[in-house]
Amino acid sequence: RxxxxxxxxxxxxxxxxxxxxxxxxxxxxxxxxxxxxKIVSSREAFEYKMQRREKNMIDFQRYIEYELNxxxxxxxxxxxxxxxxxxxxxxxxxRRVSAIYERALRRFPQNLxxxxxxxxxxxxxxxxxxxxxxxxxxxxxxxxxPLLWARAAASEFSNxxxxxxxxxxxxxxxxxxxxxxxxxxxxxxxxVRYIQxxxxxxxxxxxxxxxxxxxxxxxxxxxxxxxxxxMAIHKNCMAIESLSSRLSVHExxxxxxxxxxxxxxxxxxxxxxxxxxxIESIREKIGTLHAEAWGLLAQQAxxxxxxxxxxxxxxxxxxxxxxxxxxxxxxxxxxxxLPKGATWSIYAKxxxxxxxxxxxxNIAKKIxxxxxxxxxxxxxxxxxxxxxxxxxxxxxxxxxxxETAIETTKAFSKxxxxxxxxxxxxxxxxQKTSFEKRYSxxxxxxxxxxxxxxxxxxxILWIRLLSSISAYSTIxxxxxxxxxxxxxxxxxxxxxxxxxDRHRLQMLFLSFNVTNSGGxxxxxxxxxxxxxxxxxxxxxxxxxWLVIQCLEALAGASPSPEKLDIKKMVTMAxxxxxxxxxxxxxxxxxxxxxxGESAAEINRIFWRANKAxxxxxxxxxxxxxxxxxxxxxx
Numbered sequence: 001r002x003x004x005x006x007x008x009x010x011x012x013x014x015x016x017x018x019x020x021x022x023x024x025x026x027x028x029x030x031x032x033x034x035x036x037x038k039i040v041s042s043r044e045a046f047e048y049k050m051q052r053r054e055k056n057m058i059d060f061q062r063y064i065e066y067e068l069n070x071x072x073x074x075x076x077x078x079x080x081x082x083x084x085x086x087x088x089x090x091x092x093x094x095r096r097v098s099a100i101y102e103r104a105l106r107r108f109p110q111n112l113x114x115x116x117x118x119x120x121x122x123x124x125x126x127x128x129x130x131x132x133x134x135x136x137x138x139x140x141x142x143x144x145x146p147l148l149w150a151r152a153a154a155s156e157f158s159n160x161x162x163x164x165x166x167x168x169x170x171x172x173x174x175x176x177x178x179x180x181x182x183x184x185x186x187x188x189x190x191x192v193r194y195i196q197x198x199x200x201x202x203x204x205x206x207x208x209x210x211x212x213x214x215x216x217x218x219x220x221x222x223x224x225x226x227x228x229x230x231m232a233i234h235k236n237c238m239a240i241e242s243l244s245s246r247l248s249v250h251e252x253x254x255x256x257x258x259x260x261x262x263x264x265x266x267x268x269x270x271x272x273x274x275x276x277x278x279i280e281s282i283r284e285k286i287g288t289l290h291a292e293a294w295g296l297l298a299q300q301a302x303x304x305x306x307x308x309x310x311x312x313x314x315x316x317x318x319x320x321x322x323x324x325x326x327x328x329x330x331x332x333x334x335x336x337x338l339p340k341g342a343t344w345s346i347y348a349k350x351x352x353x354x355x356x357x358x359x360x361x362n363i364a365k366k367i368x369x370x371x372x373x374x375x376x377x378x379x380x381x382x383x384x385x386x387x388x389x390x391x392x393x394x395x396x397x398x399x400x401x402x403e404t405a406i407e408t409t410k411a412f413s414k415x416x417x418x419x420x421x422x423x424x425x426x427x428x429x430x431q432k433t434s435f436e437k438r439y440s441x442x443x444x445x446x447x448x449x450x451x452x453x454x455x456x457x458x459x460i461l462w463i464r465l466l467s468s469i470s471a472y473s474t475i476x477x478x479x480x481x482x483x484x485x486x487x488x489x490x491x492x493x494x495x496x497x498x499x500x501d502r503h504r505l506q507m508l509f510l511s512f513n514v515t516n517s518g519g520x521x522x523x524x525x526x527x528x529x530x531x532x533x534x535x536x537x538x539x540x541x542x543x544x545w546l547v548i549q550c551l552e553a554l555a556g557a558s559p560s561p562e563k564l565d566i567k568k569m570v571t572m573a574x575x576x577x578x579x580x581x582x583x584x585x586x587x588x589x590x591x592x593x594x595x596g597e598s599a600a601e602i603n604r605i606f607w608r609a610n611k612a613x614x615x616x617x618x619x620x621x622x623x624x625x626x627x628x629x630x631x632x633x634x
Contacts, residue, residue: 007051014047015040024089030077042066050103057111060104067093067100094125109141112148119151128159139173146180149173153186163194181249184237189256191230192271196258199225199270227274234274238281247290250282254296259303275300287334291342294334298350301326324354328366335373341381344374348384352391367391382412389421401425409449416457419449423464439472447489455496462493463508470512486512487530503546506531514553521557525565528554547573548587555591563595578612582623585609589627 022040025031031039046063049055071093077083078090101118108114115138122131135152142148149169157166170187177183202225234253238244257278260269269275279297286293305323331347348370355363371388374380380388385408392401405422412418427442446465450458469486490509497505510527517523528550532542551569554561570588577584589605606627613620 007048010051011044011047015044018043018092021089021092024087025074028083028087029081030074030083039070050100055107057104057108057114060100060107064097064100067097071097094127097121098127098130105137112142112145115142115148123155126159128155131155132160135169139169143176146173146177146182149177150182150186153190157190157193163190166190179240179242181243181246181252184233184243185249185252185256188230188233188237188253191233192227192256192258192274195225195227195230195270225270227271230274231277234277234281238285244281244285245289247286247292250278250286250293251296253278254282254300259307261307283337287337289338291334291338291340291346294331294338294343295346295350297334298327298330298347301330324363335377339377339379341374341379341384344370344377344379345381345384345387348374348387352387355391361395364391364395368395380411382408382415382418385411386417386421389425393425398425413452414454414457416449416453416461419445419453419461420464423449427468439468442468443472450493459497459501459504462489462496462505465489466493466505466508466512470516486516490530503543506546507549510549510553514557519553519556519558521559521561524553524557525561528569544573544577544581544583547577548583551587551591555594566591574612578609580613580616580619582609582613582616582619582626585613585623586626 018040022031022036026033026036046059046066049059050063074090074093098118098121101114101121104114105111105118115134119131119134119138122128122134132155135148135155138148139145139152149172153166153169153173156162156169167187167190170183170190173183174180174187237249237253243249254275257271257275260272260275279300282293282297302323305319305321305326327350331343331350334343335347348367351363351367351370354360355367368388368391371380371384371391374384385404389401389404389408392398392404402422402425405418405425408415408418409422423442423445426445427438443465446461446468449461450465453461466486466489469489486509490505493505494502510531513523513527531546531550547569551566551573554569555566570584570591573584574588585605585608589602589609592602592605609623609627610620613623
């Protein structure tokens with residue numbers, strides 16, 4: 001009883017503290033008396049839950065969500081009522097949310113996601129002073145969480161403009177998490193951004209130009225602005241083997257450094273020495289480990305040319321060309337240091353991107369040479385082969401492209417991409433041969449492909465094969481032979497697939513045969529029977545949507561099928577789906593209306609469906625709604 005009395009006292013005190021806030025809302029007409037009563041009732045219920053001995057996280061979360069909704073409604077009402085004057089009570093819901101978070105964290109201090117939610121709340125509402133008190137407590141509870149240290153430092157640097165505090169936080173974080181990539185990168189990036197701010201300020205004041213810099217800056221400032229501190233951070237990080245061998249670390253360091261100024265401008269490149277150190281470390285540390293490292297270095301080499309080309313009056317073409325040549329020189333070094341297929345592939349892709357963007361035939365020729373060299377080194381990957389073939393086609397060298405595509409299928413016989421490319425070349429680009437010969441070679445290629453490519457990767461090949469057979473029979477007028485070939489190929493394909501892939505093939509087979517035969521009844525009937533494979537239409541393994549497609553095809557055939565044939569199929573489908581799916585009943589009713597069945601027959605179908613769907617109320621509701629719409633039109 002004493003405990004209950006204490007709980008009631010605490011709740012009553014919390015509710016009393018809300019009175020001025022609620023009076024203010026009422027006086028300004030933001031909330032009505034009825035709404036305020038509901039707010040009081042809801043808050044009181046939440047407060048009692050907060051005072052329970054066994055507290056649940058979900059109760060705190062719901063209270064927070066409720067107060068955030070109150071705040072959103074408060075702001076919306078103020079805008080609608082055009083209330084411009086701000087009252088101290090307008091921030092009460094946000095303060096209450098913060099207080100709820102505090103109470104929750106006292107009960108669940110080890111809950112890291114809860115700390116992140118609280119920090120996110122404070123950041124969203126720009127309560128930066130509160131953040132300065134929350135971060136130390138969070139870090140005290142979770143010192144081994146690198147992201148928490150990084151966010152605390154970012155808040156000090158960005159929100160409070162306190163680089164010293166941010167630096168101290170990151171340094172302390174590294175004492176607990178020496179091998180944390182995010183902390184090393186954050187410290188490096190922060191120091192670079194700080195230098196960048198100082199450089200921009202000096203440029204604005206006109207004291208950072210090439211001719212004035214030596215006069216206006218002392219030696220220490222010059223050293224600092226040249227990146228002495230980031231260099232030290234980079235050096236210490238590279239001394240840790242687990243980090244120095246990681247590509248993402250080097251990439252993050254390189255991306256953190258601002259691009260160099262154009263050569264035509266009067267500003268010096270403050271980060272040049274730092275950039276050179278990072279680039280050199282990429283060569284030394286990971287140049288023989290990661291092929292992607294050479295892609296990074298090449299992009300960096302090309303960067304200066306792109307920047308120079310943007311300056312007004314610059315010789316843009318020459319500047320871009322110089323950047324590309326520097327990048328090529330880097331790749332040439334890369335294929336010597338790391339002569340792997342991945343290096344050649346990145347090299348070729350880099351050139352391919354330039355060639356397609358600028359339509360540069362000289363670069364296209366360079367790609368061909370690079371691919372030929374990679375082939376001699378026996379370091380040609382599938383993607384490089386495909387790229388090589390594409391370049392040859394774009395250059396109009398179709399014969400060589402065909403030879404390369406054939407080589408690709410030999411080197412990567414189990415790749416569906418290689419066979420599809422070969423099929424494309426044979427069907428699209430060999431225009432000198434006759435249509436029948438092209439078709440014959442295309443089908444022969446695809447039939448060979450489906451024999452060697454693993455079943456799990458061959459669906460696209462089977463679809464292409466069935467499509468090609470169907471298209472040929474339609475264009476050439478050999479419908480009979482085409483349907484027979486299509487049926488044989490389809491039967492083989494069906495044995496290899498299950499589930500959704502099998503159903504997709506069945507649907508394509510139905511579509512092709514209906515199109516090729518012009519909807520001939522005997523063809524459609526055989527096709528439907530083959531899809532159902534002699535089983536009942538509603539048996540597991542054949543989805544309802546496919547059964548309905550078969551019914552649609554059969555009902556639309558020419559000449560019209562016997563009603564009895566349709567009803568037999570519908571009856572088999574109803575045995576499986578009649579008690580749980582409205583769609584089959586709706587199709588049955590629609591078809592019956594279309595063929596002119598009597599009102600008595602329509603009513604009989606309606607009562608059967610109504611009874612069958614009793615255990616599926618949503619499906620029954622859908623059926624009744626559609627049935628009423630159709631029968632009213634009748």
